[in-house]
Amino acid sequence: VASTTLTQATGAPEQTAVRASEQPTPRRRKSPREGRHWPWFALPAVVLVTVFFALPFLLNAGFAFSDWSGFSDEIGFNGIDNFRALIDQEIFWPAVRTTLLYAVCMLVFEMAVSLSLALALESTTRINTIFRSLFFIPVLISPLAAGYIWKGMLAPNGPINGMLSFFLPGTVDTAWLGDPNTALPAVALIEAWKWSGLVTLVYIAGLKAIPKELLEAAMIDGANAWTRFWRIKLRMLAPALTFNVAVTLAIALMAYDVIAPTTAGGPGDHTTTLNIAMRLQWGQSFFGSASALSLTVAVLIVASAVPLVMWMRKKEVN
Amino acid sequence: MGTRIKYVALTLFAIPWVVLPLWMVIVNALKPLGEAQALSLGLPHTWAFGDNLDTVVNDGHYLTGLRNSVLVTLPAIAVVLLLGSMAAWAFARTHSRWLRAAYYLTTLSVLLPPAIIPSIYLLREIGLDGTRLGYALVTISARIGLVIFLTTGFVRALPRDLEDAASIDGAGPWQTYRHVLLPLLRPILLVGGVILMITVWNDFFFALFLLQGEGNATLPLTLFQFASSTVDTLSWNLVFMHVVLTSLPLIIVYLFVQRRVLSGLTEGAVKG
Numbered sequence: 001v002a003s004t005t006l007t008q009a010t011g012a013p014e015q016t017a018v019r020a021s022e023q024p025t026p027r028r029r030k031s032p033r034e035g036r037h038w039p040w041f042a043l044p045a046v047v048l049v050t051v052f053f054a055l056p057f058l059l060n061a062g063f064a065f066s067d068w069s070g071f072s073d074e075i076g077f078n079g080i081d082n083f084r085a086l087i088d089q090e091i092f093w094p095a096v097r098t099t100l101l102y103a104v105c106m107l108v109f110e111m112a113v114s115l116s117l118a119l120a121l122e123s124t125t126r127i128n129t130i131f132r133s134l135f136f137i138p139v140l141i142s143p144l145a146a147g148y149i150w151k152g153m154l155a156p157n158g159p160i161n162g163m164l165s166f167f168l169p170g171t172v173d174t175a176w177l178g179d180p181n182t183a184l185p186a187v188a189l190i191e192a193w194k195w196s197g198l199v200t201l202v203y204i205a206g207l208k209a210i211p212k213e214l215l216e217a218a219m220i221d222g223a224n225a226w227t228r229f230w231r232i233k234l235r236m237l238a239p240a241l242t243f244n245v246a247v248t249l250a251i252a253l254m255a256y257d258v259i260a261p262t263t264a265g266g267p268g269d270h271t272t273t274l275n276i277a278m279r280l281q282w283g284q285s286f287f288g289s290a291s292a293l294s295l296t297v298a299v300l301i302v303a304s305a306v307p308l309v310m311w312m313r314k315k316e317v318n
Numbered sequence: 319m320g321t322r323i324k325y326v327a328l329t330l331f332a333i334p335w336v337v338l339p340l341w342m343v344i345v346n347a348l349k350p351l352g353e354a355q356a357l358s359l360g361l362p363h364t365w366a367f368g369d370n371l372d373t374v375v376n377d378g379h380y381l382t383g384l385r386n387s388v389l390v391t392l393p394a395i396a397v398v399l400l401l402g403s404m405a406a407w408a409f410a411r412t413h414s415r416w417l418r419a420a421y422y423l424t425t426l427s428v429l430l431p432p433a434i435i436p437s438i439y440l441l442r443e444i445g446l447d448g449t450r451l452g453y454a455l456v457t458i459s460a461r462i463g464l465v466i467f468l469t470t471g472f473v474r475a476l477p478r479d480l481e482d483a484a485s486i487d488g489a490g491p492w493q494t495y496r497h498v499l500l501p502l503l504r505p506i507l508l509v510g511g512v513i514l515m516i517t518v519w520n521d522f523f524f525a526l527f528l529l530q531g532e533g534n535a536t537l538p539l540t541l542f543q544f545a546s547s548t549v550d551t552l553s554w555n556l557v558f559m560h561v562v563l564t565s566l567p568l569i570i571v572y573l574f575v576q577r578r579v580l581s582g583l584t585e586g587a588v589k590g
Contacts, residue, residue, distance in 0.1 A: 038411065049459050057433045063439070127325065129580065133576055144541060152558070294433060
């Protein structure tokens with residue numbers, strides 16, 4: 001997308017036309033009405049995004065450095081006090097750490113599952129279509145409902161422990177969501193469960209776009225399935241990979257919906273991500289501190305997703 | 319031989335990954351409380367479908383949630399697809415610097431998270447906080463960027479000939495959009511619509527902040543309030559019954575459009 005944009009921008013005749021129109025006789029005029037309607041078609045969407053997305057985004061940068069709370073009607077600038085208070089209360093850095101760990105866990109689980117599924121279900125046969133539909137079902141379920149479902153599955157007396165007890169010696173009664181060591185990976189796995197069906201389809205679309213001749217040539221040259229995967233498929237999947245990693249990171253860094261019904265941030269603060277902490281601050285009427293945490297989420301997304309997209313785009317070109 | 323191993327592995331993976339969770343939810347939603355607390359996978363000894371349904375509909379405010387989810391989701395998706403595709407057409411076909419800047423602004427919202435607290439502040443200023451309309455406005459503005467991003471790329475790949483022919487024949491911009499462009503955009507708008515349906519219908523986080531009062535709660539919100547209202551431990555049978563009923567509308571829609579959804583997503587979604 002970026003490269004076509006660039007060529008269009010440099011090859012655009014409009015800029016010269018604008019300058020030309022300052023001269024007495026305009027050189028280029030197709031019809032008097034040409035192009036007049038474009039702003040009107042874009043306007044409603046642009047107004048909505050400006051008022052209800054961009055403006056709140058800018059306001060957030062202000063509120064994060066304000067003493068806005070439920071205890072006073074006035075909102076005043078208070079510098080970095082919110083961040084300082086959150087750090088002093090040992091909320092800030094643990095939440096950042098938990099959020100990043102959550103994102104890494106979710107990314108690893110989701111990529112492992114969906115890449116394997118995509119490779120297995122790449123060709124459109126009847127049986128593959130059935131499996132694709134089956135693995136797509138979790139995508140339809142809300143992350144909140146997914147949380148309740150897996151809270152049941154992972155309960156000490158739940159089906160997962162039941163299955164493990166069947167295959168392993170002794171009785172397994174681990175409280176997966178209650179143990180500080182397993183709670184965070186467990187909730188990240190639930191979120192990966194919810195999205196991996198969709199991610200799989202994006203990979204399948206990517207795999208289908210790989211020219212057959214390339215794989216055939218590699219096969220003739222004696223490359224085995226493993227080499228073909230690492231040397232060809234994975235590289236040709238770069239656009240799909242970029243898209244999936246960026247979207248997954250954005251979802252993971254905003255994590256809230258799966259955690260609220262399962263662990264609600266616990267045990268202790270082991271699954272208290274930035275948004276969970278933000279909701280707690282909001283609930284205690286510390287709106288400034290809540291904004292500070294919310295701004296941190298945005299900064300993390302920009303700081304991780306944007307360079308990632310740019311780096312991967314560069315790789316795609318080469 | 320290789321393929322047989324592959325499908326055995328796929329089946330072995332699908333059982334704990336998809337089949338068991340769904341089975342557990344459904345059978346336990348049909349049990350009375352005492353039986354469901356064991357979270358077993360067996361069929362109910364005593365069937366409690368009617369009782370559980372009754373409780374979820376009455377105490378779980380299921381119908382209110384369903385009404386509100388429909389009232390928010392369907393208009394929001396319609397507006398996003400309409401205004402998003404209109405803007406995408408303009409962005410794809412113009413070289414105006416202002417519109418290009420506006421395009422980048424709208425696509426920023428694809429990755430950036432909506433600022434939830436200032437949104438509440440803003441809605442309060444215009445008297446819409448806690449209402450379905452306010453929630454829908456924030457939802458539309460947060461999701462329209464994705465549709466604009468997908469559709470602008472799609473329109474750029476379309477030849478201009480048809481639009482030019484229409485305007486030579488005397489069609490105005492609106493007629494050209496309505497009768498020439500919109501039919502061509504159907505595949506990408508289907509993909510966008512599916513993603514919107516999944517994210518808007520299932521949204522919990524924004525609903526939690528932006529909707530107030532039981533009368534305005536959407537389905538995820540009624541599920542959360544219902545589950546949180548059980549005092550010490552969750553009543554699995556009732557929570558699962560609510561989960562089933564909350565997930566059912568999307569699953570029913572999916573059953574009808576399944577083939578088009580899957581082929582749409584595997585064939586047109588991301589092409590760089």
